[in-house]
Structure formats: structure tokens, C-alpha cells
Amino acid sequence: MSQDAAHHAPTSTGIDHKKLIMWLFLASDCMFFGTLISTHLLYRKLYPTGFTDAEGHQQFVQKLFNIELTSFSTFILLMSSFLMALAVSAMHKGELKSFRRNVLGVIFFGLIFLGCQVYEFTHFYHQGLTIQNSVLGSTFYVLTGTHGTHVAIGILWLVLMYFYSFTGKLGGHVGALDVEVAGLYWHFVDIVWIIIFTAVYLVEYLGPSGIWGNGLPTIAK
Amino acid sequence: MSHDTHHAPVASKLDLAPERSDLGLYRPDRTTGLLDWLTTVDHKKIGILYGAFAMFYFLVGGVEALAIRTQLARPDQAVVTARMYNQLFTMHGTTMIFLGVMPLSAAFFNFLVPLQIGARDVAFPRLNAFSLWAFVFGAFVLNASWLFEFGHLAGWFDGFAWHQALTYTDFAPANGWFSYAPLSGTFGQANAALQSPRFTGVGTDFWIIGIQILGVASLAASFNFICTILNMRAKGMTMMRLPVFTWMTLVTSFLIILAFPAITVALIELMFDRQFGANFFNPSAGGQPVLWQHLFWIFGHPEVYILVLPAMGIVSEILPTFSGKALFGYPIIVFSGAVIGFLGFAVWSHHMFTTGLGPVPTAAFSLLTMAIAVPTGVKIFNWLGTIWGGRVRFTPPMVLALGFIWMFMCGGFSGVMHSSAPADSQQQDSYFVIAHFHYVLLGGVLLGLMAGLYFWFPKIFGRMPNATIAYIGSGLVILGFNLAFGPMHYLGLAGMPRRTHTYHAGNGWEQWNLVATIGAYILGIGVCIVFGNLVWTALKGKKCSNDPWDGRTLEWSLPSPVPEYNFAQSPVVGARDAFTEHKHGSKRIAYENDGGDAGVHMPSQSWMPMLAAAGFLFIGFGMPMMSMGVPHAGWIVITGVGVLIAGIWFWAVEGPGGYMLKTPVEGPAPADRPSAATSAH
Numbered sequence: 001m002s003q004d005a006a007h008h009a010p011t012s013t014g015i016d017h018k019k020l021i022m023w024l025f026l027a028s029d030c031m032f033f034g035t036l037i038s039t040h041l042l043y044r045k046l047y048p049t050g051f052t053d054a055e056g057h058q059q060f061v062q063k064l065f066n067i068e069l070t071s072f073s074t075f076i077l078l079m080s081s082f083l084m085a086l087a088v089s090a091m092h093k094g095e096l097k098s099f100r101r102n103v104l105g106v107i108f109f110g111l112i113f114l115g116c117q118v119y120e121f122t123h124f125y126h127q128g129l130t131i132q133n134s135v136l137g138s139t140f141y142v143l144t145g146t147h148g149t150h151v152a153i154g155i156l157w158l159v160l161m162y163f164y165s166f167t168g169k170l171g172g173h174v175g176a177l178d179v180e181v182a183g184l185y186w187h188f189v190d191i192v193w194i195i196i197f198t199a200v201y202l203v204e205y206l207g208p209s210g211i212w213g214n215g216l217p218t219i220a221k
Numbered sequence: 222m223s224h225d226t227h228h229a230p231v232a233s234k235l236d237l238a239p240e241r242s243d244l245g246l247y248r249p250d251r252t253t254g255l256l257d258w259l260t261t262v263d264h265k266k267i268g269i270l271y272g273a274f275a276m277f278y279f280l281v282g283g284v285e286a287l288a289i290r291t292q293l294a295r296p297d298q299a300v301v302t303a304r305m306y307n308q309l310f311t312m313h314g315t316t317m318i319f320l321g322v323m324p325l326s327a328a329f330f331n332f333l334v335p336l337q338i339g340a341r342d343v344a345f346p347r348l349n350a351f352s353l354w355a356f357v358f359g360a361f362v363l364n365a366s367w368l369f370e371f372g373h374l375a376g377w378f379d380g381f382a383w384h385q386a387l388t389y390t391d392f393a394p395a396n397g398w399f400s401y402a403p404l405s406g407t408f409g410q411a412n413a414a415l416q417s418p419r420f421t422g423v424g425t426d427f428w429i430i431g432i433q434i435l436g437v438a439s440l441a442a443s444f445n446f447i448c449t450i451l452n453m454r455a456k457g458m459t460m461m462r463l464p465v466f467t468w469m470t471l472v473t474s475f476l477i478i479l480a481f482p483a484i485t486v487a488l489i490e491l492m493f494d495r496q497f498g499a500n501f502f503n504p505s506a507g508g509q510p511v512l513w514q515h516l517f518w519i520f521g522h523p524e525v526y527i528l529v530l531p532a533m534g535i536v537s538e539i540l541p542t543f544s545g546k547a548l549f550g551y552p553i554i555v556f557s558g559a560v561i562g563f564l565g566f567a568v569w570s571h572h573m574f575t576t577g578l579g580p581v582p583t584a585a586f587s588l589l590t591m592a593i594a595v596p597t598g599v600k601i602f603n604w605l606g607t608i609w610g611g612r613v614r615f616t617p618p619m620v621l622a623l624g625f626i627w628m629f630m631c632g633g634f635s636g637v638m639h640s641s642a643p644a645d646s647q648q649q650d651s652y653f654v655i656a657h658f659h660y661v662l663l664g665g666v667l668l669g670l671m672a673g674l675y676f677w678f679p680k681i682f683g684r685m686p687n688a689t690i691a692y693i694g695s696g697l698v699i700l701g702f703n704l705a706f707g708p709m710h711y712l713g714l715a716g717m718p719r720r721t722h723t724y725h726a727g728n729g730w731e732q733w734n735l736v737a738t739i740g741a742y743i744l745g746i747g748v749c750i751v752f753g754n755l756v757w758t759a760l761k762g763k764k765c766s767n768d769p770w771d772g773r774t775l776e777w778s779l780p781s782p783v784p785e786y787n788f789a790q791s792p793v794v795g796a797r798d799a800f801t802e803h804k805h806g807s808k809r810i811a812y813e814n815d816g817g818d819a820g821v822h823m824p825s826q827s828w829m830p831m832l833a834a835a836g837f838l839f840i841g842f843g844m845p846m847m848s849m850g851v852p853h854a855g856w857i858v859i860t861g862v863g864v865l866i867a868g869i870w871f872w873a874v875e876g877p878g879g880y881m882l883k884t885p886v887e888g889p890a891p892a893d894r895p896s897a898a899t900s901a902h
Contacts, residue, residue, distance in 0.1 A: 028440060135500045
């Protein structure tokens with residue numbers, strides 16, 4: 001592999017092809033998540049009361065959310081980014097063992113995040129929020145589910161990279177670059193989650209119906 | 222490593238022992254025949270395949286158009302049923318845009334961009350092959366809906382329970398090329414199988430998944446081209462020395478990567494509505510159908526510029542060549558192209574003036590739409606400035622390019638009429654709109670692309686198309702086109718609505734509809750002559766020199782057909798219009814001897830891009846079959862995802878491969894050989 005790198009002429013911009021194409025993909029993905037988040041926020045503004053539960057009661061999303069759990073999984077995902085940075089750094093130094101250790105950490109933290117999401121989805125479903133019974137259900141599950149899919153793809157990528165590192169073919173400049181590109185993706189997915197966490201969860205707690213206000217207005221049954 | 226032996230330079234790939242990939246499998250290494258075309262990673266062959274498929278789908282879309290025009294030739298006709306008519310106009314629009322114009326533009330991107338920037342291939346050759354095959358399979362899925370439709374009409378499915386349970390049986394898409402919700406979506410409550418009642422049949426599901434797959438193909442290709450243009454320019458090829466066609470490819474690619482995510486999300490949401498009972502666009506559950514319009518047009522308007530900018534780039538190459546002058550105002554043409562790209566994202570709601578946006582957004586979008594006429598007008602004046610005072614040589618590409626300017630301007634004028642919201646609310650959904658966008662997309666884009674085909678065919682195949690037949694064909698195209706679409710301005714203003722299956726006599730529409738139909742048939746004959754001439758040229762045409770037009774850009778400095786390594790030695794460019802400067806000016810192209818003893822690095826062929834793309838074939842058939850209620854169809858989708866992931870995995874671990882090719886360096890550079898056109902000066 002490293003011989004191949006020698007044949008690549010220096011690029012016009014000085015940025016490696018793989019890194020440039022990943023940045024372009026991320027630019028495109030920004031528009032992708034931007035569209036999904038916009039859809040969710042537009043409908044939240046249009047229908048502020050949330051959804052109707054199985055008993056036919058109007059429910060507010062704040063009653064649904066478990067903000068402590070989501071904050072925990074957000075923190076875990078952020079820490080996975082920290083480990084990813086360590087893994088990239090290790091690969092640049094050629095420390096394969098340290099790379100493997102850190103990548104396993106990233107995978108483990110990513111799985112915790114996904115586990116929390118699975119728990120959250122199940123919990124919300126039992127509370128009466130389904131993809132079919134409200135617009136909120138549709139936008140919430142599709143938006144967070146799409147993000148979860150991105151995390152899952154990232155985990156699959158890193159797992160494959162972890163096993164590939166045992167073949168001895170992951171190394172040198174090309175190996176470090178491949179890991180760095182995966183790292184770019186992983187950091188991006190984390191940053192998107194910070195935006196989703198703010199726009200979908202945190203803002204619900206602002207205003208009169210949030211924790212800073214006078215509590216939820218009562219709704220006649 | 223297994224391909225170590227491939228680091229000794231050879232004269233031909235066939236001198237090498239079969240190469241094993243890191244998977245331990247033999248890599249395909251044929252240089253001719255079917256196996257070569259299926260596994261090629263050569264941007265020139267991929268470009269030719271794109272072009273061949275695009276021309277085929279142009280004919281498919283043309284047949285659909287002629288069926289529509291035959292139905293409308295006389296009042297109160299029933300040549301096709303209303304149900305079939307809906308499918309025809311939907312598939313006509315979808316085919317022409319996604320399977321005709323876009324891939325034909327992609328054919329030019331593929332063939333020309335590396336040659337124009339002095340590179341030996343694109344940045345990711347295997348990803349390029351993946352884009353091609355994803356396009357081919359996506360196009361197949363979309364058109365396979367016709368096979369299901371014919372199966373349905375022939376009664377093949379009558380005995381099946383799932384078929385008897387269908388409410389709507391339009392198997393080909395029947396909701397217009399923009400598939401407006403709620404018509405394309407759902408209403409009411411989802412049932413136990415998570416499906417809500419719908420307004421249309423599974424044709425819509427074919428459309429959704431087909432466009433989704435084509436979107437993946439376009440996105441992958443665009444990432445690749447931006448990377449190639451920014452990163453692989455020859456020495457001295459600064460951004461402001463890039464040929465204008467390459468510039469427009471860059472702008473178009475940026476438009477694609479930023480606009481396609483919007484339609485991707487919209488399609489995902491619509492798919493969830495139809496397949497899993499979600500409520501994004503379901504009015505009974507509070508979904509807002511107008512959101513579909515916004516998401517669609519945020520993609521759809523940049524899409525218009527995705528279609529037209531490559532044609533503008535082609536014309537910007539042809540006019541200077543045949544005027545014997547440098548392009549007038551190169552920087553301002555490039556800048557205008559970029560401004561069109563930016564403004565293209567800020568005008569989408571002019572497609573929605575009649576939805577009731579309110580006065581402020583309507584006024585803002587009106588104003589921005591008028592503003593976009595400015596950079597477009599700047600380009601047209603610069604083209605006129607290019608011809609002005611030049612020694613104009615009339616050739617088939619030049620005639621078609623001049624036709625482009627004239628027809629595109631007509632479409633532009635009616636476009637400025639639409640930008641006025643009060644006028645637009647009269648013209649909305651009338652034949653006036655049909656006239657407008659056919660002048661832009663057919664009179665503009667198709668003439669531009671045809672001009673490009675006639676211009677670069679001698680380079681692609683080393684053979685010269687017959688000029689007389691080309692003139693006859695182009696004349697018929699321009700005549701038939703104006704006969705077909707000119708009267709539609711009048712028909713639209715006289716109140717004839719779009720997408721009408723038939724009309725009654727006595728509205729004053731009979732005469733011009735008949736004229737339009739006659740024009741459409743003349744246009745059809747013209748297109749067949751133009752394309753037929755090209756096919757004949759590719760196979761049997763008269764051989765021509767390497768630089769028959771006295772070309773201005775790097776690709777003309779190469780032999781025709783272009784060898785697989787493109788440049789025997791990498792060029793070092795000293796000026797814009799590098800080859801003209803080389804031949805007639807003072808700044809000659811220098812060559813780096815990088816293809817000498819060490820050889821040049823060539824990528825190896827691979828099956829994996831096609832294998833990965835084949836996953837889309839399963840997904841593309843599985844999703845609509847799930848929607849039909851075919852038992853266990855979900856497993857087809859899961860198989861498809863598996864094939865896709867497996868394809869990508871094998872692709873990754875087989876390694877890029879590659880071998881060193883020794884290029885001929887003896888003798889004068891091909892550029893120094895005088896050609897007939899050069900000596901005429």
C-alpha cells in the first residue's frame with residue numbers, strides 16, 4: 001500500500017484526495033441534516049402541543065423526554081470523539097496498539113449511545129409516541145433515527161478497520177490518512193448530534209412551558 | 222505484496238501476469254470486449270458508456286413525448302387512456318431530466334475534465350465506475366415500472382392475492398415529474414400493516430426509489446469531479462486558466478452536492494409516509510403537503526442550473542474555437558456561472574407563487590428571479606462579443622451552438638415573464654410553462670449537448686461526422702422544435718392547461734395542437750438523424766486528424782482516439798487556451814518526462830463498483846414490491862443492503878492495485894505535427 005502512495009503525484013491544493021472528498025461529503029451531509037432538522041422544527045412551531053397518547057390525552061414532549069438520559073448519552077458520544085482524536089493521533093505516530101485500544105473505546109461508546117437510543121425509542125413508543133400517530137412521531141423518529149444510522153455506519157466502519165489492522169496492511173501514511181478520514185466522519189456525526197440535542201431536546205425546556213417558565217399549561221380533556 | 226511485479230514498467234497491460242488483488246482473486250485485465258466495458262475504470266470509456274445510455278434514454282423519452290403529442294393532435298381523442306397518459310408524461314419528464322440530460326452531461330464531464338486539466342484519470346477511478354453502474358441500475362429500476370405496467374395490462378398478475386388487493390394499479394409513475402404531495406402521498410389513518418390509504422399506485426414507489434438511486438450516482442460522481450478539478454490540475458493550470466467547460470463542471474458539481482440532499486430527505490419522508498404510515502405529508506394527520514413543494518424545489522431549481530450550466534460550458538468552448546478568438550470576458554463568464562450557481566439556491570419559491578406564500582416572500586422571490594437573468598444575460602452578451610469581429614467558420618457544432626444561444630434566449634425571455642408573480646399566476650400550470658421550459662431545456666440544453674457531441678466526436682473516436690447529414694438533422698431539429706413549442710406559448714395564454722389528457726373542440730386549440738404535433742414528429746426525425754449520424758460515425762466514419770477544428774484546449778493536443786494514459790508526458794501549462802498559445806502564440810506547452818523510464822501509474826480494473834451498485838437493483842425492486850404487498854418482498858431489500866455493504870467491503874480490501882505503463886516518448890509531441898486546419902491560418 002505504501003508503495004502506491006509514492007506514485008500519487010502531489011495534489012494541486014496540497015490536500016489529499018481522500019480527505020478532500022470526505023470534506024465534500026460532509027458539506028453535502030450538512031444539507032441533508034439541515035433539511036431533516038428544518039422539517040422537525042417547522043412542525044414543532046406549527047403544532048406546539050406535541051402528540052396524543054394512547055388514552056387520547058394531549059401530551060407535551062417534555063413529559064416524554066428523559067433529559068438526564070439524553071444528556072448522558074450526549075456526553076458519551078462527545079467522549080467518543082475524544083477517543084477518536086487519540087486514535088488518529090496514535091495512527092499518525094504509528095502506534096498500532098494504542099490505535100486499537102482507542103478505536104475499541106470509540107466503538108464501545110458508540111454502542112452505548114445507540115443502546116440509549118434504542119431504550120429511548122422503546123420507552124417513547126410505550127408512552128404512546130409512534131411514527132404513525134402524529135407528525136411529531138414521524139419527524140422525531142426519522143430525524144434521530146437517521147442520525148443513529150450514521151452512528152451505526154461509523155461503528156461498522158471502525159469495527160472493520162479494527163479487524164483490518166490485524167492483517168498488517170493498515171499502516172504508514174495511507175493508513176494514517178484512512179483513519180483520519182474515518183475520524184472526520186465520526187467527529188461530524190458527533191457535531192450533528194450536538195445540534196440535534198439542542199434543537200430537538202433542549203429548546204423544548206425554554207419558554208413558558210419549559211422548566212424556566214410557569215410549568216405546562218393545562219389542557220382540557 | 223501480490224502486485225509488486227506490477228511496478229516494473231511495461232509497454233502494454235497484456236505483458237503482465239494476471240494481477241491478484243489483496244483478496245487473492247484475479248483482477249479483470251481485458252482491454253477489449255464486454256469484460257473490459259463492464260469492469261473499466263478508464264474515465265474515457267465510462268464517459269462513452271454514459272453517453273450511449275443517455276442517447277438511448279433520449280429516444281425512450283422521445284417515444285413517450287410522441288405518444289403524448291399523438292394523443293393531443295386532435296380534440297376528443299383516445300389514442301391512449303387517461304391513466305396511460307398520466308404515466309407517459311410523468312416518465313417523459315423524469316426520463317429526459319434524470320436519464321437523458323444529466324447522464325449526457327456526465328458523459329462530457331467524464332471524457333473531458335481529466336483531458337482539459339492535463340490529468341491521467343479522475344481522483345477516484347473505481348468510484349467513477351460505481352457512479353456509472355448506480356446510474357444504469359437506477360435507470361433500469363425506474364423503467365422496469367413499465368414492465369410491471371405491461372404485465373398488469375396483459376393480466377399476468379390477475380391470479381395473485383396481492384394484485385387483487387390493490388386499489389390503484391398504475392404501475393408506472395403517474396404523478397408528474399415533481400410528484401406533488403398529497404397526490405403522491407397518503408391520507409387517513411395507517412392500518413395494521415403500517416400503510417395508509419394512497420392516491421396513486423406503486424408507480425410512485427418506483428419513482429421514489431429510482432430517483433433515490435440516481436441521486437446516489439450523481440452525488441458520488443460530483444464528489445469525484447470536484448476532487449479531480451481542484452486536486453489534479455497539471456502544473457501551471459491555475460483556476461483562472463481552466464477551460465470554461467471545466468469551470469462549469471465544477472459549479473454544477475457543487476450544485477449537485479448541495480441540492481441533492483434536499484430531494485434525498487424529501488424522498489425518504491415520502492417513502493416513510495407510503496411504506497410505514499408516517500405523516501410528513503399526510504393532510505389528515507396534520508402533515509403539510511406544501512412542505513413537499515418547498516423541499517422539492519429547493520432541489521428542483523438548482524437542478525435547472527445543473528442541467529443548463531454544462532451546456533453553457535460546452536458553448537463557451539465551441540464559440541471561441543470557430544470564431545478564431547479567445548472567449549470574450551473569460552473571468553466574467555466564469556464569475557457569472559458561479560453567481561448563477563449561488564442565486565439558483567435562492568429562487569425556488571417562484572415555482573410556488575400560487576400556493577399563497579404571502580406578499581413579502583412572493584416579492585422577494587420575484588426580485589431574486591429577475592436578478593438571475595442578469596448573470597445569464599452577461600453570458601449571452603459575452604458569447605456575442607466572442608463572435609463579434611471573429612473569423613466565423615460554420616460547422617455543425619457552431620450552427621448548433623448558435624441555435625443554443627437563440628433558443629435559450631427565447632426560453633429566458635418567457636422565464637423573465639414568469640418571474641413576475643401576477644403574470645405567473647395566470648401562466649401557472651398552462652401550456653405557456655411547457656413552452657418556456659422546453660425552450661430552455663430542449664432548445665437550450667439539448668442543442669448545446671448536440672453541439673458538444675459534434676464538436677468532440679472527432680476527439681472521442683478519431684472519426685469525423687458527416688457534415689451534410691448533420692446540417693439536415695440540426696435544421697430539422699430546430700425547425701421541428703419551434704413548430705412544436707412555439708405554438709404552445711399561444712395555447713397556454715389561450716387557457717390550455719398542462720397535463721390534460723384531451724380537450725374538447727371549440728376552444729380554439731385545435732389548429733395549434735395539430736401544428737405542435739407535426740412539429741414534434743419533425744423534431745423526432747431530426748433527432749434520429751442527428752443521433753444516427755453520430756452512431757454511424759463512431760462505427761464507420763471517415764478518419765480525421767488529431768486537431769480537426771484548430772482547438773484551443775489541452776484535449777486537442779492528444780492523439781485521437783485518446784490513448785488510455787491520456788498524456789504520455791504531463792503537460793506544463795503557461796497560459797489560458799493553452800493549445801492555441803502553443804500553436805500560434807509564444808507560450809508553448811512544456812512536458813515533464815514523468816512517463817519515461819519509471820512509467821506512469823495506471824489503476825487496475827475492478828468488478829467491485831458494479832457489485833456494490835447491484836445492491837441498488839435489489840433495493841430498487843424490493844421497495845416497490847413491498848408497497849405492492851408481495852409477500853416477503855422485504856427480504857429482497859435486505860439482500861440488496863447486504864450486497865451493497867459486501868461490495869463496498871471487497872472494494873476496500875481488494876486495494877487500488879495498479880501497474881506501471883511505459884508511454885511512448887520518442888518523436889515530436891503530437892502538437893508539433895501541422896494539421897490541415899492549422900495550416901489554413
